[in-house]
Amino acid sequence: MPQSSLGGNGARFDALFLDFDGVILESADIKTRAFTEMYRPYGDDVLAAALAHHKAHGGISRRQKIRHCHATLLGRTLTVEELDRLALHFSHLVEDAVVGAAWVPGAEALLASLRDRLPMFVVSGTPEVELRRIVARRGIADWFHEVRGSPPEKPPIIRELLADHGLAADRVLFVGDSMTDHDAAAATGLAFVGRVRAGEASFFPAGTTVISDLTQLEL
16 A cells, blocks of 8 residues: 655644544454454344444444444344443443554554644544543543544534634544545545555545555654
């Protein structure tokens, strides 16, 4: 994959927005394993369909995915209480593992180098309370101006951050690893770079700048 060409003097962008799982930490597979554990009891066909939906909708909140999978695959409309219980179970399956996950190559060094010279924001589909706990437990909370998660979805979060911090959309870069991230950037006018792990085929539209890890991100 080609290295991103974003200029080398820091002048092009006034802020950096980043997804979390699969961009900062190698934690995307942890979420996949949690979906596997949740839907395996319903049989191989349901499990395969649930995992396909999960992988095709990276960056979407787990509550939306669980609601969808139960409704379309199990024929069950979840009550708020049932959905709360399942989402809490999911959190218990993943939080400690995410806290202990490896950095995406280059992420720690890049973010540490930028923390005092470029405002950085996390924009994730992970529930915000859980996400803030994870970032605090990793000891990196003060690296970011804000850490935002679901709800709401990513476009309104981005618009709110732009307004609150007086940022021009065309001077902000969003780094993500899903079409949800790509589409959120497109909807809000942000520049976008997609992370696609080495050896995997890019699913981003033709012309999208892609990197295999953050060692290739130039700012």
